[in-house]
Amino acid sequence: MTTTNTTTPTTDPLLSVEALRTQFQTEDGTVTAVDDVSFALERGEVMGIVGESGAGKSVTAKSIMRLVPYPGEIVSGSIRFDGEDLLERSEKEMQRVRGNEIALIPQDPMTSLNPVLTVGQQIIETVRLHQDVSESEAREVAIDAMEEVEIPDPESRIDEYPHEFSGGMRQRVLIAIGLACEPDLIIADEPTTALDVTTQAKILELLNDLRETHDVAILMITHNLGVVAQTCDRVGVMYAGNLVETGPVTDIFDRPRHPYTRTLIDAIPEVGANRNRLYALDGSMPDLQALPDGCNFADRCPHATDDCRVGPDPELEAVPGAPGARAACIRTDELDLSEPAVGDGTGHRRREEHTEPLLEVRNLEKHFPAGDGLFGNLSFTRTDGGSLTLERRYVKAVDGVSFTINRGETVGLVGESGCGKSTVARTVMQLLEPTGGEVYFDGHPLHDLGKSKIRSLRQEMQIIFQDPKSSLNPRKTVGQIIGRGMEKHGIATGDEKRERIETLLERVGLQAGDIDKYPHQFSGGQQQRIAIANALAVEPDLIVCDEPVSALDVSVQAQILNLLDDIQDEFGLSYLFISHNISVVQHLCDRVAVMYLGKIAEFGSVEQVFEPPYHPYTESLLSAVPHANPDARTERILLEGTVPSPLDPPSGCPFHTRCPKKIGPECERDEPRPEPVGENDDHTIACHLSCEAMSEPLVGRSSESEAKQL
Structure with missing residues (x-):
């Protein structure tokens, strides 16, 4: 539910960014990551900045904090905070501002927290840096901050290390660090991207509470438009380093004024909506070193005319008759974008009934030994009679899971982080040896087969991981990565192999000429397409998709989901689709298993589970x-x-x-x-x-x- 800002603004906004330009000097030329960006943020207000990866959102945040890494620099503009221009302050003065007046909540808490220091030491360090207090007083402030962000038992947990906290609790620790010095502005850079929906809901509620109780202004940077709709007062939409639209959150969603905003909204799979093909924005962000003439969005815009492709990029201007709304489009007055865009009309999802089992999982168990000390996983426990006895302890990651996947069907696994979803996937694939239970693939008992036989069956079972960057060999070309499986399983060699790879690349929306490029030369969405092509190369019957779109922005996510749909229809594939995004699961899957603590709590069709x-x-x-x-x-x-x-x-x-x-x-x-x-x-x-x-x-x-x- 949107929280309306009732704070009476002062004459001057808390934060005013004017004509900000940030550039990076590279060997290939100048990259303008933030180009003439202007906006203001009132006290107690929440503003969302949204857009695709590479739009300039995070660089804008780092520019405000004066934390742009080398070789980047702020070349022009002004950043006025509480009446003073931050660009005129020395680095020593900025160190007093950061964490004290402006706090940053980064995206990944595990890489932001020091693993060798307790969470208490890290909060206390921030407090003592900015406040003239003793160690004991700083500890009390730290405990109060942890309690305020609802970390249970803060008096004892303050002495624990980051790895002893869950992902959601680590994010709360970062918020506690930011709150410890009672800042006026919090910049939250993708604070909920990697969190499951229940943890995300708690973090969003917490930020809303902090805004109401402390009158803190929040700049929310995210690609999740659902988060923006439920938490923000105003929205700024970025594209290719520019703000292309700003306005009140309700107006932005009811009637967007820029075609790019409309496409972002249309790309969202909604819980409870129909399961038609998602509207996917074609193409990708333009090269920031060689921006096109005219509007930067023209080449991807469904409403572009010849006039849009000449002259300078349109400036952000007030929309007549829409108080507070601004748009950078020469056709704003004549376009009505209040209704969703109409797609190509193809690909209404076919929900055929599939009855021939391909994968059968029966009472699957995967228990990991707990402990690696002197006694391994042995520990002393006291019996009811009071005597001590030794027993082996196990982490029951998967504990009696049963389900089937039929040919041509998609089964989803959903649940919070740590419920056992990914362990199920890896155990089904026999990448982990099951502790108990049975797994049958196309009638073959995988749990009884030797490793050599399982390796031969892996041709028919492939997996797509969450992070394509870490799953693609950076020292190999795309052709070498995809061709390896073809050679290993005797599918194709030589010229035939190259032709098949080029055909596969085109099938997943890439170019045949990409075959000789390396993974780092592609965007995140393109790397995921390479991972999909790699999985298809050996002509499998089953693909396990382990959070394949969780880190992608909505437009790229829509492209990948549509691609998975098309490939399934074309090749008759089955998917085991693992995700914490309920909207994505409802859109893509035929049946759903809801997991909790290593067990399946509910299983049924999408219609049955979601009603x-x-x-x-x-x-x-x-x-x-x-x-x-x-x-x-x-x-x-x-x-x-x-x-x-x-x-x-x-x-x-x-x-x-x-x-x-x-x-x-x-x-x-x-x-x-x-x-x-x-x-x-x-x-x-x-x-x-x-x-x-x-x-x-x-x-x-x-x-x-x-x-x-x-």
Whole structure:
């Protein structure tokens, strides 16, 4: 739900950026990453900056902080903060501003936190740097800051190290560091990109609370338009280093004034929407070293005319009749962009019924030994009689998972980080040896086959990883990467191999001439296309997609999802699709398995899982999805606590420690088994509640563990 800013602005804005230009001097020429950017931010206001990767969002943030890395430099413009131009301050003066008056929350907390210092030491260091307080006083400030961002038991956890915190809790630590000195402005650079929906919802609620209680202004940099719609007052849309549109968040989503904004909104897969083909913006961002004549967006714009391709790039100007709205488009007055763009009309998703099993997983288990000390995973435990006994301890990452994937079908695995999704994928692929259970692929018992036989079957089972940059060999060309599998499995060699690679590259939306390029010469979305081509090269029947679009912006995400759709239809592939993005799963998948703490809580078709009755955990996941509609009033169910440790899982229902619908001792005592919902054997839920109780919404419902509502 959008929080409207009720703060009465002062005469001067807190932050005023005017005609900012930031350039990087490279061997190939000058790259203008931020070009003539101007905007203002009032006290207590939240402004979102959105756009594709490479648009200049993060460089804008670093410019405000005066943290642009070499060989970059701010060449012109002004950055006035609280009435003073930051560009006129010395580096020593800026060190007093950073962290004290302006705080930065970076995207990746694990690389931003020092792994050899406790979180307390890192917060205390910031406090003592900017405030004249003793060590003990700084520690109290740090504890208060951790408590304010809702880190449980801050008095003891202050002495823990970053690796002892979950991803969401590490992000809270970064926010605590930023809050410790009570700044006036927080710059949040993609603060929720890598987080699952429940953790993301908590972080967004926290930022909203901080804004209301401390009157903190927030500059939210993100490619998630759902986050912008639910948290921001105003929006700035960036493209090729420029702001192409700014305005109130409601106006931006109701009636965008720039075609680029319209395409970004249309590319979002919405929960509850139809599953037609996504609108995907063709092409990519222009080369910032050689920008085209006229509008930078003209070559990709569905509304461009010849006039758009001559003269200078349009300036950001006020839109008549729309208070606070500005757009950089010469056709703003004549275009009505209030309705979604119409795609090419092809590719309405075919939801055929698939009944021939390709992959069967039965009671799959993967337990990792806990501990690597003197006694390995042996530990002493005290029996009921009081005596000590040695027992082996295991992390039960996957604990009795069963599902099937039929030929030509897509099955999704969803759940919070740490629930076991990726471990399921790697164990199914036999990249990890299962502890127990059975895995059948096309009738072959993978759990009983030797390694040599499994290697031969890997031709038919491929995997696409989340980060293509780390999965593609940087020392090999695209042709060498894709061709290796072809040679290994005897599919093609020599000229035939090269022809097949060039055809594959064109099939995934690249150029045949890209065959001799290296991975670093491609954008993130293009690298993911190379990874898809690499998986297709050996003509598999099953592709495991492990978070393949989680780090991509919405336009590239739409391109990749449409590509996966097209390839599935063309080759009859099956997918195991792993994601924490509920919207993407609903759009792409035929059936869905909801995982929690190594077990499947609910399994069924997309329609069955996303409509009541559903497991309370599924309900909480769905409620946490930020909808790209500022007017949508979503009742978020913010689960208390975090996922329990798989080293010591709770008795009974694994979800009972956080369940807002827990009904009594049976939830704590007895583990529920998957049961059909009504007479439908295809839809199963592991819960002690009746279907009627599961269908009852949490709003206004009293329970042992009240659900917080936002």
